[in-house]
Amino acid sequence: MVGENWIENRKYTYRRELKWPVEAIDIHHVVVRRSRASRFFIYVCLVIGLSNAVFLVLSKHESVTILFWSFILSASLLKLFLWKPVKQESVIIMPALGVQLETHFLSGRTTRRFFPIGKILRPVLLECVTPLTCYWSLSLIVRDEGELMLVFKELRPPVKMLVPIWKALCATIDCKESPDADDA
Numbered sequence: 001m002v003g004e005n006w007i008e009n010r011k012y013t014y015r016r017e018l019k020w021p022v023e024a025i026d027i028h029h030v031v032v033r034r035s036r037a038s039r040f041f042i043y044v045c046l047v048i049g050l051s052n053a054v055f056l057v058l059s060k061h062e063s064v065t066i067l068f069w070s071f072i073l074s075a076s077l078l079k080l081f082l083w084k085p086v087k088q089e090s091v092i093i094m095p096a097l098g099v100q101l102e103t104h105f106l107s108g109r110t111t112r113r114f115f116p117i118g119k120i121l122r123p124v125l126l127e128c129v130t131p132l133t134c135y136w137s138l139s140l141i142v143r144d145e146g147e148l149m150l151v152f153k154e155l156r157p158p159v160k161m162l163v164p165i166w167k168a169l170c171a172t173i174d175c176k177e178s179p180d181a182d183d184a
Helices: 036-058 064-082 159-173
Strands: 006-008 012-019 025-032 086-094 098-105 110-116 120-129 134-142
Touching: 006 159, 012 159, 025 159, 036 064, 086 159, 120 159, 134 159
Parallel strands: none
Antiparallel strands: 006 012, 012 025, 025 086, 086 098, 098 110, 120 134
């Protein structure tokens, strides 16, 4: 933990920005950290794949199909384990207007969703339990919507990064219950 406006862990970095004028725009970013170990793993897989291809070509067998399927298998495994198409997700809180949720992808594409302040009933921190994992998510209860709106659709940041965003949303929407940091 670096500071109140900056939190880091192994997978994610949380940053908070306040735009001028001070209370006008509150921006919260959760950025995916890229590790050197994953890059090293990609290079090792590429070297192993290329050496496998050279071996199959030089082995004097008619095994083009084996080469083809080994490339497909190694590419799909690399994509499955290492490819994270999301670069960052942001929550932009504009107290006079509403909340904008942004997802920035590595390809450069950005998706945005906007919810007016009057339609947001309450931000909710939920603990999600699946057979394989347990994680926290931040959702918005929005009027005239049949289900909860996830704030972070692609990423699963830890609860210590979600709590400041939740508190800022509660303060903006004027929740009747005061958010306590000890509860989360």
